[in-house]
Amino acid sequence: MSRNEVGRALRPxxxxxxxxxxxxxxxxxxxxxxxxxxxxxxxxxxxxxxxxIDASAARALPGVAMxxxxxxxxxxxxxxxxxxxEPLFPVxxxxxxxxxAWVLADDAPTARRAASLVGVAWEPCAPMLDLDAAIAxxxxxxxxxxxxxxxxxxxxxxxxxxxxxxxxxxxxxxxxQDHFALETHASLAVPExxxxxxxxxxxxxxxxxxxxVARVLGIDLNQVVVQCSRMGGGFGGKESQANAWAAVAALGxxxxxxxxxxxxxxxxxxxxxxKRHPFLARYRAAIGRDGKVRxxxxxxxxxxxxxxxxxxxxMGRAMLHADNAYRIPSMRVRGQVVRTDRTSxxxxxxxxxxxxxxxxxxxxxxxxxxxxxxxHEVRSRNLYAAAGEAGTxxxxxxxxxxxxxxxxxSLERSSSFATRRxxxxxxxxxxxxxxxxxxxxxxxxxxxxxxSFTTTFLNQAGAxxxxxxxxxxxxxxxxxxxxxxxxxxxxxxxxxxLGVPVRSIRMMPTRTDVVPNASATxxxxxxxxxxxxxxxxxxxxxxxxxxxxxxxxxxxxTVVDPAEVTFAAGEAFAASRPGATVAFAEVARAAHxxxxxxxxxxxxxxxxxxxxxxxxxxxxxxxxACGAAVTEVEVDGFTGEMTVLRVDILHDAGASIxxxxxxxxxxxxxxxxxxxxxxxxxxxxxxxxxxTHAPSxxxxxxxxDVPAAWHVALLPRAAQAGVIAGSKAVGEPPLMLAxxxxxxxxxxxxxxxxxxxxxxxVDLRLPATGEAILDAIDATRAAGEGG
Amino acid sequence: MPRMIVNARINGEEHELFxxxxxxxxxxxxxxxxxxxxxxxxxTGDCGACTVLLDGSPxxxxxxxxxxxxxxxxxxxxxxxxxxxxxxVQEAFVNEGGLQCGICTPGMVLSAVALLDRNPTPTExxxxxxxxxxxxxCTGYDKIVRAIEVAAEASR
Ligand code: FES
Ligand code: FES
Numbered sequence: 001m002s003r004n005e006v007g008r009a010l011r012p013x014x015x016x017x018x019x020x021x022x023x024x025x026x027x028x029x030x031x032x033x034x035x036x037x038x039x040x041x042x043x044x045x046x047x048x049x050x051x052x053i054d055a056s057a058a059r060a061l062p063g064v065a066m067x068x069x070x071x072x073x074x075x076x077x078x079x080x081x082x083x084x085x086e087p088l089f090p091v092x093x094x095x096x097x098x099x100x101a102w103v104l105a106d107d108a109p110t111a112r113r114a115a116s117l118v119g120v121a122w123e124p125c126a127p128m129l130d131l132d133a134a135i136a137x138x139x140x141x142x143x144x145x146x147x148x149x150x151x152x153x154x155x156x157x158x159x160x161x162x163x164x165x166x167x168x169x170x171x172x173x174x175x176x177q178d179h180f181a182l183e184t185h186a187s188l189a190v191p192e193x194x195x196x197x198x199x200x201x202x203x204x205x206x207x208x209x210x211x212x213v214a215r216v217l218g219i220d221l222n223q224v225v226v227q228c229s230r231m232g233g234g235f236g237g238k239e240s241q242a243n244a245w246a247a248v249a250a251l252g253x254x255x256x257x258x259x260x261x262x263x264x265x266x267x268x269x270x271x272x273x274x275k276r277h278p279f280l281a282r283y284r285a286a287i288g289r290d291g292k293v294r295x296x297x298x299x300x301x302x303x304x305x306x307x308x309x310x311x312x313x314x315m316g317r318a319m320l321h322a323d324n325a326y327r328i329p330s331m332r333v334r335g336q337v338v339r340t341d342r343t344s345x346x347x348x349x350x351x352x353x354x355x356x357x358x359x360x361x362x363x364x365x366x367x368x369x370x371x372x373x374x375x376h377e378v379r380s381r382n383l384y385a386a387a388g389e390a391g392t393x394x395x396x397x398x399x400x401x402x403x404x405x406x407x408x409x410s411l412e413r414s415s416s417f418a419t420r421r422x423x424x425x426x427x428x429x430x431x432x433x434x435x436x437x438x439x440x441x442x443x444x445x446x447x448x449x450x451x452s453f454t455t456t457f458l459n460q461a462g463a464x465x466x467x468x469x470x471x472x473x474x475x476x477x478x479x480x481x482x483x484x485x486x487x488x489x490x491x492x493x494x495x496x497x498l499g500v501p502v503r504s505i506r507m508m509p510t511r512t513d514v515v516p517n518a519s520a521t522x523x524x525x526x527x528x529x530x531x532x533x534x535x536x537x538x539x540x541x542x543x544x545x546x547x548x549x550x551x552x553x554x555x556x557x558t559v560v561d562p563a564e565v566t567f568a569a570g571e572a573f574a575a576s577r578p579g580a581t582v583a584f585a586e587v588a589r590a591a592h593x594x595x596x597x598x599x600x601x602x603x604x605x606x607x608x609x610x611x612x613x614x615x616x617x618x619x620x621x622x623x624x625a626c627g628a629a630v631t632e633v634e635v636d637g638f639t640g641e642m643t644v645l646r647v648d649i650l651h652d653a654g655a656s657i658x659x660x661x662x663x664x665x666x667x668x669x670x671x672x673x674x675x676x677x678x679x680x681x682x683x684x685x686x687x688x689x690x691x692t693h694a695p696s697x698x699x700x701x702x703x704x705d706v707p708a709a710w711h712v713a714l715l716p717r718a719a720q721a722g723v724i725a726g727s728k729a730v731g732e733p734p735l736m737l738a739x740x741x742x743x744x745x746x747x748x749x750x751x752x753x754x755x756x757x758x759x760x761x762v763d764l765r766l767p768a769t770g771e772a773i774l775d776a777i778d779a780t781r782a783a784g785e786g787g
Numbered sequence: 788m789p790r791m792i793v794n795a796r797i798n799g800e801e802h803e804l805f806x807x808x809x810x811x812x813x814x815x816x817x818x819x820x821x822x823x824x825x826x827x828x829x830x831t832g833d834c835g836a837c838t839v840l841l842d843g844s845p846x847x848x849x850x851x852x853x854x855x856x857x858x859x860x861x862x863x864x865x866x867x868x869x870x871x872x873x874x875x876v877q878e879a880f881v882n883e884g885g886l887q888c889g890i891c892t893p894g895m896v897l898s899a900v901a902l903l904d905r906n907p908t909p910t911e912x913x914x915x916x917x918x919x920x921x922x923x924x925c926t927g928y929d930k931i932v933r934a935i936e937v938a939a940e941a942s943r
Contacts, residue, residue, distance in 0.1 A: 011881055018889030019877035019896055021824015021864030028823035180924050182828045182836055182890045232826070232890030233924050266829045483888025483925045660884040664926060668887060671927035695833035695922060703928040704919045708911060710929050 001535070002568045005495040005502045006725045009660035013487035013507055014230065025232050026186035026202045027263050035188075035259040036065050038248055039111035040099035040268065041118040046129060046341045046688025049092050050100050051121030058114035063106040065256055067118060068248065072255060075218025079247050081208055081240040083308040086344070088216060088247055094306035094341050096688040097271040104252045104260060127341035127688050131280055131303045134338045141308045141337040147319050147616035149394045150330030155295035156284055165294060166371040169284040172362045174355045174766045176303075176682035177276035177675070178692070179348055180700050181482075183232025184269040185242055189249035190259045197224050197250050202231045203242035204480050205520035210512045212243040213250040224250070229509040234482035235672070236347030239520045240309055241273045270693045274346035275682055277302040277314055279355040287367040291381045295330040296363060298322055302355070304337040305344040310351075311337040316454050316613075318352030320620065323394055324360035324736075325404050325446040326382040331394040341688055347522060349672065350732045353449055354739075358677070358766055361445055361739050365746060369761050375743070376421075376444060383408060383446060396617045397450075403626045404446055407650050407715060415630040415648035415711070417444055424632065428751040440645070441747025442632040445740040447651075449733040450621030451524055452609050458519045459606040459622075461529035465494065465537040467545075467598040471570070471585025473498060476508045477530040478518020484731050485661030486526045492657055493531045493724060497538030499567025500584050524729035527657065528622070529604055531724035537602025542567060544600075548591045550574065552582045607722075623720055625728050627651035629670065629737035631707075635748040637777055640770030642678060642745055646709035649737055654720035654728030666712050666734040673738025675701045678745070681767050742768055749776045754784040795856040797822070798866025806853045813837045813848035816863060824864035824893045828922065835921030838894035839863050845901040847920075864893035867900060876900050876938040885934030887925035895921045899935045903942060911936070 017023035041053075055067035070077050070089030080086035089100060101118055105111035128134050156167060187201040197217075203209040206226040214221045226246065231238055245262045252260030264272065282299040300318055304311035315335040322333050364382070368375035385391040386402040393399070412418070424440040431439055453459050464476040475494045481487045487507040495502040508514070519529070546562040549572035553560045560574040571581040591598060611618035630648040635641070649670065653662040679699040683691045692698035719726030746762045753759045759780050765772035793804040797820065806815050813830075816822045816839070828836030830849045837848040840862040867874045876899045879885065886892045895918055902909055902917035909917065914935045915928075923931065 009884070011884065012886060012889075014889065015881040015886060016873070016877075018886050018892040019864075019873065019880045020868055021822070021893045023889055024823065025826075025890060027827075028817075030821070180922075181888075182826070182834065182922065182924055183888070184828075231888060233888045235924070265827075266831070483886075483890075485887065664884050664887055664930060667927035667929050668925045669927075672924065694831055695829050696831055700922060700924060701927075702919050702922060703915045703932065706928050708915075 001725065002496050002499055004569055005492040006657050007655065008492065008658065010488050010492055010502060010658050012485050012661065013481065013491065023230065025183050025230060026188055026200050027183070029188055029200055031261055032190055032259040035261055036104040036106065036252055036256060037108045037111050038102045038104050038252055038260060038262045039108065039115045041101040041103065041115045041120065043093040043096060043098045043100060045093060045122055045124040046096040046127035047094060047125050049123040050090060051123055053101055054119035055101065057117040058103055061110065061114045061117065063110040064103060064114045066104045068102040068104065068251060072251065073216060076215050079212045079216065079244045080307060081243065081309060082312065086307045088244060095343050096690065099272065102248050104256065129341060129684065129688050131278065131301065131338055131340065134340050135301055139339045141304045141339045142312050144334050144336040145316060145319060145613065146334055147395050148332040152295050152297045152330045152332040155286055155330045156297060165286045165288055166367065167284065167286045168366045168370045170366060172281045172359060174279045174358050176278045176345065177348060177680050178270055178682055178698055179235040179237030180698070181233030181235060181237055184264045184266060185238065185245045185273065186263040187246040187249040188259065188261045189253035191253045191257055195223060197253055199224065199226045199246050199250055201226055201228055201242055201246045202238055203228050203246065204234045204238045204482060204522060205240065206480065206510055206512050207516065207518045208240065208520065209243050209246045213247050216247040217250060217254055225511060225513045227509055227511045228480045231480065231482040235349045236351065236522060237273060239347040239522050241346050266694050271690050272343065274305055274309060274344045276348035276676065277304065277311065277345040277355065279318065281359040283359065283363055285363045285367055287371050289371065291373050291378050293326060293328050293367060293382050296328045298333045298359065300333065300335040301338050303340050303342065303345060305340055305342040307344040308337065309344045309346050311345060313455055314347065314352035318356035320395060320450060320454065321353040321356035322359055324357040325384055325448040326360060326364065327384050327390050328394065342684060349669065350735045351523065353732065354673065354676065354736050357736050358739060361743060365743065366761060369759065379446065380408060384448065397619045397621060399448070399624060403652055403715065404448060407626055407628045407652065408446060411444065411628045411630060411648060411650040414650065417630055420632065432755065437638045438634045438636050439748045439751035440632065440634050441744040441751065442630065443740050443743035443747050444628060444630045445743055447627045447733055447736045449625045449736065451528065451625055451729045452606055452620060452622045453519065453523045453525060454611060454620045456609055456611060459525065459529065459609060460519065461533040461604050462515045462518060463530060463533035463537045463602040464515055465534060465541060465600055465602065467541060467588050469589050469592045471500070471583065471588045472504050472506065473500060474506050474508050475534060476514045477534055478510065478515040479526040479530040480510045480521040484526065484665060485658060486521065488661055489527050489657045490531055490534055494534050494538060497535050498541065500570045504570065524731035524733065526731065527727065528723055528729055532604030533602040535602065535724060536604055537600045540600040540602065544596050545587050545591055548594060548596060549582060549587045552587060552590060553577050553580050555580065623723065623728065625652055625730065625733040627733060627737055629740040631740040631744040633741065633744040633748055635745060635773055637752055640774035642768070642770065642773060644674070644707040644741060647707045648711040650713050650715060651734060652715040652718050652728060653730045654718050654723060655726035656714055657725050657727045659714060662714060662730045663712055665730045667710065669732070669734030670737050671701050671706050673735035674741045677738055677742040677766055678768050679705070681769050742766060745773060749773065749780055752777045752780050757784050759783055791854060793854050793857050795858070796860045798863060804853055808854050810853045811849050812851040812853050812856055815853040816848060822863050822865050826890055826893060835894045835898065836891055838897045838921060840897055840901055843904065845898050864896060867896065874900065875941040876903065876935065879934040879938035879941065883930050883934035883937055885926065885931040891921060891923040895923065895931055899938065903939055907939060907942060909939060
């Protein structure tokens with residue numbers, strides 16, 4: 001494969017359409033004639049039996065075509081992606097705002113008004129809204145999963161706190177996070193005259209949307225086509241949770257014969273769809289006086305909400321990342337998904353990884369401070385080695401290289417970490433005397449994130465590449481574009497695999513009838529998997545075209561061997577005929593005349609990965625994506641306000657296919673993670689209603705919240721063997737770089753301790769909102785005074 | 788409710804909007820005249836995805852009632868490029884990678900255009916404040932800020 005296009009900072013696919021307002025998202029599609037718009041009838045209770053539904057007043061409203069209820073479902077009344085535990089029309093509602101019926105009307109205002117006229121005989125009962133209460137009551141979605149290595153009990157029981165080992169124990173919680181994709185869920189179902197349904201859906205997983213629709217309608221998969229041209233952000237929120245809305249649209253279209261459009265407005269989107277799972281971690285851990293972590297015993301509970309959704313896999317990934325980048329010789333992790341009467345929490349960039357890694361950083365900080373050690377030093381001392389004992393994770397996979405250490409040391413230097421930390425400390429030391437309310441903190445944290453779906457069979461992808469007789473190319477694959485730059489990167493891959501310029505490549509909308517049975521675009525795997533499939537298809541085409549090119553290149557006296565034909569930059573040439581070239585278009589035309597197929601499918605499956613869930617052992621990941629970040633913050637001791645002053649990042653994207661896209665992923669992921677650990681707080685009321693229902697009450701970072709001083713670099717000379725073009729997945733890993741924001745805040749909070757003292761623990765909630773920061777400062781001051 | 792006619796100049800063309808008096812400018816633009824470049828991110832004035840220029844000033848079209856634009860000039864994202872030439876702000880967003888999914892982009896571009904019309908030499912802080920009401924969930928904003936700086940350079 002040549003490297004003419006790969007490695008270039010190619011602009012995102014469709015950029016010109018976006019800046020001119022011509023790009024169409026599902027909600028922008030022109031509605032077909034007589035299209036209906038759907039609006040939900042929602043529960044005002046977090047838990048209630050659904051009695052009689054009286055839709056007569058709604059049906060009587062002019063413009064109302066139909067009120068959909070459970071009685072209208074021809075197939076299965078269920079949209080659950082893994083377990084079938086998600087009734088589309090429930091007989092018992094399990095979260096506030098859950099839909100029990102849908103009104104179909106000529107326009108949205110009519111549908112909405114009609115929905116308010118639907119009478120439901122609710123029989124409310126007491127909801128389960130508290131994670132701890134649910135655990136105590138034994139309300140679980142799953143049996144516990146375990147991963148265990150070494151004699152955790154032995155180490156912890158033998159520990160004598162005042163001698164060699166320091167032991168800590170505690171509980172730690174991480175908060176929910178709303179995806180807040182600017183595009184809310186939308187689906188448009190269009191009935192075709194032959195009975196097929198074509199559904200335009202903002203879904204990260206068209207094949208699953210297709211199968212859920214078929215399940216609800218009780219028809220074969222071949223009757224349903226799902227198309228996703230682009231999404232206005234996904235972040236995991238559209239991985240499984242786009243399905244129900246598509247099913248409603250499909251049901252409306254199937255029953256009325258009219259196109260049906262569903263779009264959740266912001267309130268409904270935030271009130272009806274799942275978030276990043278809140279986690280509770282209970283831990284016991286031990287560290288030696290030498291700064292080496294000896295043991296960690298961890299219980300993880302996630303709040304899965306009302307249905308299982310993808311929670312089991314999310315918990316699995318959290319457990320696989322509870323070491324972050326640290327070697328912990330004796331480690332036991334138990335994980336279980338709790339059932340509560342809230343929205344069904346779901347995939348969100350990192351997929352449990354952030355929660356697991358936040359716990360690891362929490363434990364490291366607790367251990368370090370309890371032992372009177374420098375947390376930065378403890379982080380550094382416990383980083384994984386490349387191989388052997390010291391480079392093997394708690395589930396038995398070797399890390400494989402020493403990039404963690406390389407990144408760590410090189411970022412320490414490039415960010416002037418030691419100097420700046422000394423400066424921050426000096427600044428803090430004079431704060432009291434200079435009557436400054438603010439303190440500074442700087443911290444560095446590593447990221448090691450496993451790449452591959454942990455459910456091994458999902459690591460497969462298909463592609464279809466069509467060469468047209470003019471030499472232009474259409475590329476189809478199963479991945480979806482949600483802003484992550486997949487189409488740009490894959491167009492570069494296709495261009496170099498075929499040896500044509502990228503302008504000859506047209507990336508096609510994702511459709512289930514072109515590339516079937518595709519996995520979700522998730523787990524950061526879009527480029528690795530679909531790129532592999534495209535490369536396979538292109539190789540087939542090149543093998544077919546090489547003999548054609550060879551005969552075109554052969555001249556009098558020279559016969560060109562197909563094996564020596566090279567395709568590059570839109571031309572074919574051969575070493576034995578220096579100077580002679582033939583245009584790719586000409587080769588395509590000649591091949592067509594010779595009746596050679598110009599269309600090929602490709603397939604890819606990630607080799608060498610496996611995981612034994614029962615044993616908690618395996619090699620679940622193709623490789624690890626690594627990085628580290630240094631963040632410096634300032635915290636106001638009077639208001640709790642936090643300002644990020646500067647961020648330095650060194651991230652491993654392998655041999656980047658597109659540095660513009662990859663750096664964009666790093667920056668965007670970091671800021672999203674920063675929101676999770678600082679300003680984004682999802683709050684449910686005591687009745688189970690979501691109080692943070694819109695941007696008015698839910699605070700994602702704005703342009704004025706992000707650091708002005710950004711130093712983002714990709715690790716140089718980082719080609720990754722065995723991955724498409726030597727690149728590495730980059731979608732999720734950078735989110736967890738933002739754990740450095742939290743640790744920097746903790747450093748700043750610690751600086752509020754009375755002069756000359758250093759606190760033996762600094763508790764800080766996640767998210768560290770202004771309120772949480774003030775509480776942490778108060779506790780730190782009080783502990784200092786008390787001690 | 789009786790419908791009414793609202794006369795406004797939209798992207799340089801006179802329009803007669805036949806609308807319910809309680810409809811928003813956002814709905815009128817998207818549903819009545821099919822200008823779907825103006826996006827709805829929240830519908831409550833908190834995200835900036837629906838930003839348009841009303842007599843040259845950026846407003847949230849979801850907070851403006853359609854009848855309020857009577858006799859006024861509205862510029863949407865579709866009206867920024869001239870004769871197939873991108874506006875310098877549009878050009879810079881494309882070249883600097885100031886977008887990912889692109890759904891916040893129309894609003895961002897219009898806020899930036901309004902800023903540069905008022906203040907052709909903004910500081911970085913002024914740029915950040917000018918787009919503080921435009922949420923972006925994808926980019927982390929840095930490349931957007933750079934794009935606006937580049938556009939300011941180019942327009943000089
Ligand atoms: S849609 Fe108008 S500000 Fe969000
Ligand atoms: S580019 Fe996706 S919201 Fe800004």
